[in-house]
Amino acid sequence: MAQLESASCLLRIAPEAAKELLARNDVCVSIPRPKADTEILSPLDAVKSKKIHDSPTHGFAIDRLHIDKMDAWAKRNIEGIARRVERDEHKKSKHKGEEL
Numbered sequence: 001m002a003q004l005e006s007a008s009c010l011l012r013i014a015p016e017a018a019k020e021l022l023a024r025n026d027v028c029v030s031i032p033r034p035k036a037d038t039e040i041l042s043p044l045d046a047v048k049s050k051k052i053h054d055s056p057t058h059g060f061a062i063d064r065l066h067i068d069k070m071d072a073w074a075k076r077n078i079e080g081i082a083r084r085v086e087r088d089e090h091k092k093s094k095h096k097g098e099e100l
Contacts, residue, residue, distance in 0.1 A: 010061035018060035
């Protein structure tokens with residue numbers, strides 16, 4: 001695995017974000033380690049490695065230079081939630097119309 005020299009330029013992210021960013025190959029995700037080099041995960045790690053799945057308390061990080069990728073991830077998730085809410089509201093209003 002590739003290693004980073006310093007963890008000082010990293011932004012910590014949630015395990016769910018790390019998994020999705022890796023799976024979509026959006027940006028390199030790393031595991032910062034105290035007193036050691038930071039391990040960079042590959043997209044393949046998101047699929048077959050237990051590093052993300054087995055340790056939800058693990059710290060994950062991206063380089064601060066890639067904060068725009070995290071912003072795009074957040075926007076995708078917000079849009080997905082908004083679509084589900086709209087779809088659910090549409091289904092509820094449709095069912096109310098059938099009850100009358």
